[in-house]
Amino acid sequence: MTDTYDAIVVGAGHNGLTAATVLARRGKRVCVVEKSGQAGGMARTVDYAEGARGPEIAHLLYNLSPKVAKDIALRVETRKLPTIAMSPDGKHVEMAGDTLRFADGTAHPEAEAYAALRKRLVKFARLLGQLSDAPPPSLAEGLAGLRDIGGLARLGLNVKRLGKQDMREFLRIILSNAYDLLLDDLADGPVAGALAADAVRGCWSGPRGPGSVFTLLYRLGQGGDVLLPMRGMGAFETAAKDAGVEMRTRSTVASVMVEQDQVRGVTLDDGTILQAAAVLSSLAAPLTMQLAGARHFDIEATRRLQRMRAKGTTAKLNLVLSATPDMPGLSDAQKAARLIVAPSATHVESAFNPVKYGEASAAPVLEAVLPSLSDPSLCKDGRQVISVIAQFVPHAPDGGWTAAQRDDLSKRIIQTLEVHMPGLQDLITHSTLLTPDDIETLTGAPGGHWHHGELSIDQLLTVRPVNGLSRYSFGVRGYYLCGASAHPGGDVTGSPGRNAALQLLAEGVLS
Template sequence: MSANNYDAIVIGAGHNGLVTAAYLAKAGIKTLVVEANDRPGGAAVTREFAPGFRTSAVAHLLHALHPRVIRDLGLEGHGLRATQHRVGTTALIPGGPRIDLTGDAAATAASIGKVSPADAEAYPRVMARLVRLSSALGDFLLRTPPSPLAGANDFQTKLALGMFALKLRMLGKKDMLELSRILTINVADLATDFFESDAIKGLLALEATLGVYLGPRSPNTVFNLLYRLSSFGKNGLGGFYLPTGGMGSVVDALVKAATAAGATIRTGAPVERLLIEKEIATGVVLKSGEEIRAPIVASSADPQRTLLHLVPPGNLDIEFSKRIRHLRMNGCVAKIHLALDGLPDALKSSGGRVVVAPGIDHVERAFDCAKYGRVSDKPALEIVIPTLSDPSLAPAGKQVLSILYQYAPYRLRATPPDQARAQVFERGLDLLEQAAPGTRRLVRAAETLTPHDLETQFGLSGGQWHQGEVTLDQVFFLRPAASFQRYRMPIPGLWLCGAGAHPGGNVSGAAGANAAREILKDVKARKTRAAA
């Protein structure tokens, strides 16, 4: 085999691409990973945004990395300390009360009780039930969605589907009925059913809409909440964590796991197009003109970038291309990084994660702006303080804030991207100053990333970090498209292994692991046929 021939090529060294490469290499497949940027990691990289100040570029909390992926790839042996620093959540209301949610049930109840005794009693009960319901859905994260054509499903897929149905049934009659009732409703109705305080309702509203182009009164938002909560049970880490070194430490462990297994990783190697010969994917052509051949090409880039840009025109069915073109990829979250001389008093005692979403109406009005192509006048914010658990991310005595700004739509009607970037910074800082007075005077440097920046810098079409919204019509056997939900794309030899495939976004590694499993099954089947 020549130096430019491999058994498999993985496009993109984001976390899912690295997971796929590690699994393939462990199975003896000669694997090459090609990454456009100058370092692996994609949106999970830790980088310097101001002299001496570092933070996670896009994804800034670890909660969904699947325990089986950690175990299978031996990530803890490669330096990952995923659950070393658990963070609590502080809900701040400008000029109003605060609620601190921690791992201490009594302290959490006491904090909520200062705002609403009824909510203090209801919160642990309601959240425990939601996590239980979400875990039943989460059991399918590391499964391959079945094909709608019964004959196309092998025994393992049918068995997995049967076990999934059995686990849903084992929820019991009451929980099954509750899951059926809430799955498609909006989170505003759900929150109002169980809670009375704006602080708790606003927190749930943000949890259910973060990263999707939906407001709290939009259908599907309870599903998105359950999807997020699925990592709080056995299918995730059980809570929010800030890994030492930022999210880049997850990437570092994955790089070590992949290279230890025998994979080769090339950075600064952007792919220009796929090699398609006789309607079969046979490799890639880099922008430098270099051709690299392999009978397996697995792309962790999003479906639109992979299928509409890397696949040469004329190789895909028109209806399939139309479906991919119409995937909802309208990113709506911006990112603000602040380098601070210190922390304002309101943030000093926080649990490490702060939410500013004063109520359902506040989040809904923020979404109203996005619906009409404008940056939210008063956004909802998720703020992470990584230096509370890892002071090495900033100079001594300094702090870093990593902020998600919901909503800043990719599709702007009348606002130029540069103006939108300035609006995100000023409006985000204004709201933070109201919630945590004194923040503005502590800012010494800042970076703002809009969805346009996420697309340009990280290759995320539409600035959509999930590589396609995670809603009921774009998940399970409909992700990325019906009949092509099993990671194998219409062109033989081409596979999808990123978040644009089942089960979707979050730093879970599940899509990469599932794709690797299906690729290895196909390799085994081809060897069996060849030997027959």
């Protein structure tokens, strides 16, 4: 059995769906092949229990590119959430844009310093955000590369336009660590802790790690608003179907067919052949190479891909509750906010240390959301769901993820939450834990890393995923990388997918 398309996309995560939609809206016949029974990848919504649904892994939109939303006609209803930095003494802090105050509405002594710091960081982040909507430049590509250098030239000009003081500050902090930056202006408490947690979420790094300022700026690239997608992130799949993209779920690509250094299509595990002049993979870079076969890549590229760092440190706990939990110090409306448990920047750094030795932190850094408070359609009968991201959990602890290890991690997360939600344990009717190992098994992300590869300075821009393969075209004519391991990286942005599709069209593969 053989079908023919203009392009085939491997993986129906949001980046794969974005790439497919961009091509389909430009008149191309596109098929997306997904091994699971549901599209969405790490951004999909699933049943936690009967009558209770929620985000399986990713639960918020941080960095969605406006150009992506426009190019794929994305229609997603969102609710902007404040962030609550939870404090062990009950004096929780509400962070909403540049505004900082205690959760009870009283003035916070760091409000002015926080506003100045955040405005400065967002200003710098928007400069870097200019680089997200185009391939990273390459001087090795003649005039095409020189055209793309224009993006860097504009960045340099905009940096100069900051003025001498801000320009010096931007250059001073860009490669430094978030810990020192934050504590220059803030006391080491819940506010600094929340910002430090944002700087390293999903990363193999503590806030004292070199370059953690860069990853903090990355999170602020589109202004830093925290958006909850109502009814989940299925809008990416809807946009693809509206554009005429064909979806093949429960189908696994066994290999990418290559003849005379040109992609010819894919072979599915049931023997079905899908022919196409272009194949885009939203899988991680090493897996994308394996699908085509390492023999089609030069030795240096193969070596670099094999050494790409991707150590996942993030687990996910999804809970169904019989009722809304008590949260002393928070109003009913504030319970629907993004809740951060990171008492200080020092706490975040200390929580990273055990992971280096294959152990989970005894007091994990948490980001929790009760999406059903904002979107009652997710639950029935007065129940609520909690979606919890736990930072600093090893991919492969000593002895592996035994039932006892899994139970211990779940208890640690719940006990950490229960400090701020007394009686939480008694409300839990269902729980699902996904360790980094589970995330790797479920999604194929190497090491269970949410970004398919560390967001470190040596794995960004022209060296993402590796030097020589940074512009989406992936070793073989017609083969493209369109997932989180491509520029600009992870989070629910859609930028890698959009950029890869536009690069394919610009290179004339389908003409």
